[in-house]
Amino acid sequence: MPAYANRVKNMQDSALYMRGLFGGMTNPDIISFGGGAPAPQALPADILHSIANEVLKSDARGCEALQYSNTMGLKDLRQAVVSELLAPSGVEADVDNVLIVTGGLETMNLLCQVYINPGDVILVESPAFIHCIDIFNMFEAKSIPCECDDIGLVMEDVEAKIKQYQPKIIYTVPTFHNPTGKTLTTERRKRLAELGSEYDVIILEDDPYRDIRYSGETLPTIKSFDKTGHTVMANSFSKMFSPGSRLGYAVARKDLILLLMDAKIATNSHTSSLDQVLCAEFFKRGYYRDHHQKICDLYRQRRDIMLECIDKYFPQGTKRTYPDGGFYIWVELPGGLDSGQLLAEAEKKNISYLAGESWFVGEKNVGSNTMRLNFANAKEENIRYGIKTLGQLFTEKLK
Amino acid sequence: MPAYANRVKNMQDSALYMRGLFGGMTNPDIISFGGGAPAPQALPADILHSIANEVLKSDARGCEALQYSNTMGLKDLRQAVVSELLAPSGVEADVDNVLIVTGGLETMNLLCQVYINPGDVILVESPAFIHCIDIFNMFEAKSIPCECDDIGLVMEDVEAKIKQYQPKIIYTVPTFHNPTGKTLTTERRKRLAELGSEYDVIILEDDPYRDIRYSGETLPTIKSFDKTGHTVMANSFSKMFSPGSRLGYAVARKDLILLLMDAKIATNSHTSSLDQVLCAEFFKRGYYRDHHQKICDLYRQRRDIMLECIDKYFPQGTKRTYPDGGFYIWVELPGGLDSGQLLAEAEKKNISYLAGESWFVGEKNVGSNTMRLNFANAKEENIRYGIKTLGQLFTEKLK
Numbered sequence: 179m180p181a182y183a184n185r186v187k188n189m190q191d192s193a194l195y196m197r198g199l200f201g202g203m204t205n206p207d208i209i210s211f212g213g214g215a216p217a218p219q220a221l222p223a224d225i226l227h228s229i230a231n232e233v234l235k236s237d238a239r240g241c242e243a244l245q246y247s248n249t250m251g252l253k254d255l256r257q258a259v260v261s262e263l264l265a266p267s268g269v270e271a272d273v274d275n276v277l278i279v280t281g282g283l284e285t286m287n288l289l290c291q292v293y294i295n296p297g298d299v300i301l302v303e304s305p306a307f308i309h310c311i312d313i314f315n316m317f318e319a320k321s322i323p324c325e326c327d328d329i330g331l332v333m334e335d336v337e338a339k340i341k342q343y344q345p346k347i348i349y350t351v352p353t354f355h356n357p358t359g360k361t362l363t364t365e366r367r368k369r370l371a372e373l374g375s376e377y378d379v380i381i382l383e384d385d386p387y388r389d390i391r392y393s394g395e396t397l398p399t400i401k402s403f404d405k406t407g408h409t410v411m412a413n414s415f416s417k418m419f420s421p422g423s424r425l426g427y428a429v430a431r432k433d434l435i436l437l438l439m440d441a442k443i444a445t446n447s448h449t450s451s452l453d454q455v456l457c458a459e460f461f462k463r464g465y466y467r468d469h470h471q472k473i474c475d476l477y478r479q480r481r482d483i484m485l486e487c488i489d490k491y492f493p494q495g496t497k498r499t500y501p502d503g504g505f506y507i508w509v510e511l512p513g514g515l516d517s518g519q520l521l522a523e524a525e526k527k528n529i530s531y532l533a534g535e536s537w538f539v540g541e542k543n544v545g546s547n548t549m550r551l552n553f554a555n556a557k558e559e560n561i562r563y564g565i566k567t568l569g570q571l572f573t574e575k576l577k
Numbered sequence: 578m579p580a581y582a583n584r585v586k587n588m589q590d591s592a593l594y595m596r597g598l599f600g601g602m603t604n605p606d607i608i609s610f611g612g613g614a615p616a617p618q619a620l621p622a623d624i625l626h627s628i629a630n631e632v633l634k635s636d637a638r639g640c641e642a643l644q645y646s647n648t649m650g651l652k653d654l655r656q657a658v659v660s661e662l663l664a665p666s667g668v669e670a671d672v673d674n675v676l677i678v679t680g681g682l683e684t685m686n687l688l689c690q691v692y693i694n695p696g697d698v699i700l701v702e703s704p705a706f707i708h709c710i711d712i713f714n715m716f717e718a719k720s721i722p723c724e725c726d727d728i729g730l731v732m733e734d735v736e737a738k739i740k741q742y743q744p745k746i747i748y749t750v751p752t753f754h755n756p757t758g759k760t761l762t763t764e765r766r767k768r769l770a771e772l773g774s775e776y777d778v779i780i781l782e783d784d785p786y787r788d789i790r791y792s793g794e795t796l797p798t799i800k801s802f803d804k805t806g807h808t809v810m811a812n813s814f815s816k817m818f819s820p821g822s823r824l825g826y827a828v829a830r831k832d833l834i835l836l837l838m839d840a841k842i843a844t845n846s847h848t849s850s851l852d853q854v855l856c857a858e859f860f861k862r863g864y865y866r867d868h869h870q871k872i873c874d875l876y877r878q879r880r881d882i883m884l885e886c887i888d889k890y891f892p893q894g895t896k897r898t899y900p901d902g903g904f905y906i907w908v909e910l911p912g913g914l915d916s917g918q919l920l921a922e923a924e925k926k927n928i929s930y931l932a933g934e935s936w937f938v939g940e941k942n943v944g945s946n947t948m949r950l951n952f953a954n955a956k957e958e959n960i961r962y963g964i965k966t967l968g969q970l971f972t973e974k975l976k
Binding site for chain 1: 578579580581582584585588592595596599614615620621622623625629630631633636639640641642643644645646647648680681682683685690691692693694697705708711712714715742745746774777779780806807815819820821823824831833835836838839840842843844845846847848849850851852855861883954974
């Protein structure tokens with residue numbers, strides 16, 4: 179067979195890691211705190227049943243749902259993004275600033291198509307969302323980690339690394355960060371937008387969790403501080419609607435949206451019309467608010483139970499974050515415990531989590547004691563049982 | 578803003594052309610023979626209404642339709658591909674040879690991710706499906722046209738160009754070719770598979786029309802002659818099911834499928850679960866065969882009417898193809914008529930078609946008298962009126 183492209187070798191390690199993540203999602207016997215899936219109870223199956231029942235009957239809308247569509251996305255879905263999601267976040271935009279994409283990650287992909295040549299630098303968090311690192315590897319970008327403290331990216335380090343590496347893009351998940359659950363402060367958000375403008379760097383604000391907040395006050399987006407169009411928002415309908423429908427949106431300057439659209443035409447023409455129609459009707463018919471309230475209540479309860487159980491059962495000296503929203507709690511185990519090594523033993527007890535070490539990109543011997551716990555997916559009794567069991571395992575190992 | 582990646586300049590012309598194509602799809606007042614859309618009457622809205630009504634009620638299947646899924650695609654959909662689509666085409670495969678993709682074109686995209694470095698050569702037909710050329714441009718491949726006669730790619734020219742250019746991929750639409758409607762003969766299919774194996778080149782068999790045949794005998798796929806795994810099939814559910822659902826599939830060696838899967842993880846994680854569930858049930862519940870018969874009958878009639886009208890109304894000396902299936906008739910106008918120049922006048926009469934010149938890639942001053950006519954999308958009376966009007970326009974211009 180012919181020689182592979184250079185990017186195949188470049189993404190080899192992260193691709194293998196991602197294969198494992200996606201391959202491990204399907205065992206129903208395991209209590210999984212590992213993946214990023216929402217709770218089955220939070221999926222709006224009944225609502226979609228009702229919408230599909232009406233929409234596929236109607237001639238014009240039914241045909242729209244099954245026919246080719248334009249690449250920008252359904253106008254009424256983009257309108258819902260503008261009025262129901264962006265306006266409350268302080269982002270002034272109109273429908274021409276919004277591109278509907280096939281899952282939130284497609285924005286990273288399209289943005290790389292537009293900006294990244296092999297060898298270009300992207301600054302990332304430490305630890306960083308590994309799936310995006312895999313994308314950046316596919317584009318042969320060099321991902322350089324920046325220092326993070328308890329409130330996210332440290333601006334002094336970001337500025338120093340901008341000067342050192344001349345990055346094209348700075349990638350961040352500012353709200354309820356994946357994997358750590360941390361949230362970047364308002365002051366730093368403002369500064370990051372300014373750094374993008376000052377140094378001519380794209381700030382890629384990946385914010386799929388921002389709309390599911392359970393406590394604390396909503397913070398302005400980085401994009402709301404952007405005066406020059408250097409900030410690009412990537413967001414997703416996966417957490418508030420349905421991950422299976424692969425719907426997301428990008429928000430950017432109009433000239434950049436057109437280039438992202440060009441790349442999208444050459445990627446998949448457009449996003450599923452049926453999924454878009456259902457999601458647009460979900461907003462149009464006013465289902466969003468109640469559903470949003472319902473899932474936030476469900477997840478808040480699960481978060482609180484998991485926090486309570488970690489504090490009760492995990493060994494003394496354990497550190498953990500307190501996420502005001504999103505899906506993840508980040509744990510640092512004490513006493514040299516290695517979360518990667520212990521995972522096999524946990525899985526023998528039918529419990530899984532995500533060991534954190536691989537998420538520290540480009541750094542060695544960091545994070546072997548860390549883990550990401552998804553509190554959203556598992557039922558209450560499974561959270562109680564699972565965290566207790568993990569706590570006992572870790573405590574035993576410390577002796 | 579930072580400098581764009583090199584690929585942006587490389588795809589500039591084709592991207593602008595594609596923007597125009599996608600932008601022009603939406604005017605309902607125009608009788609369009611230009612796009613590639615199926616007939617609204619051929620979309621299985623009623624069937625999907627009935628399936629959605631049952632599926633979204635069922636707990637397990639309903640949750641599967643809305644939740645994250647694995648990247649390879651739904652197993653029962655891949656099984657339907659193997660037994661209902663590949664086996665009748667003489668392709669021996671099992672589910673691990675099949676990757677579900679987001680629209681038929683995603684296969685080209687993923688294959689380029691795996692094989693194409695900037696500057697690599699892809700041999701293409703002349704004229705070639707311009708949308709794929711746009712993809713190849715995004716990957717900075719060099720698309721080199723090969724000679725085609727009335728029965729498709731000329732093997733002697735392909736072999737000469739393999740020797741001259743050492744291509745990584747040979748791209749072909751062998752059945753009811755887009756844009757010409759021509760079909761590659763069995764003998765040439767066999768030879769092309771052999772050339773792939775002999776010279777270590779990937780044969781990319783893009784075959785989205787093969788299953789909608791209205792006359793003549795079904796030919797074996799190129800893949801069925803492939804002994805070394807060099808042939809990769811790209812196919813789509815757009816024409817037989819629904820283009821809006823963005824569903825397609827790739828068929829390849831298992832080791833290559835895994836690499837395509839890696840690229841897909843880094844592209845969009847997986848294809849819409851809901852669309853996959855609906856399509857899988859479409860096959861499982863036995864809707865496919867009747868629906869297939871129904872749309873073939875509809876399209877056969879439209880093809881025959883358009884052929885009849887072209888022969889009756891287009892000026893003497895017009896050449897046209899006779900497609901045994903698919904969507905397109907290719908026309909060569911006589912007497913130096915320029916289809917590109919005449920398009921504006923046709924559109925003033927609310928009729929559009931696709932001018933062929935831009936589809937001759939890398940060749941200059943070729944095909945200015947050619948046009949592609951989609952007979953599938955328009956109603957009978959509109960075909961009669963539209964072709965008659967075009968015929969009168971062209972005849973007038975000849976005087």
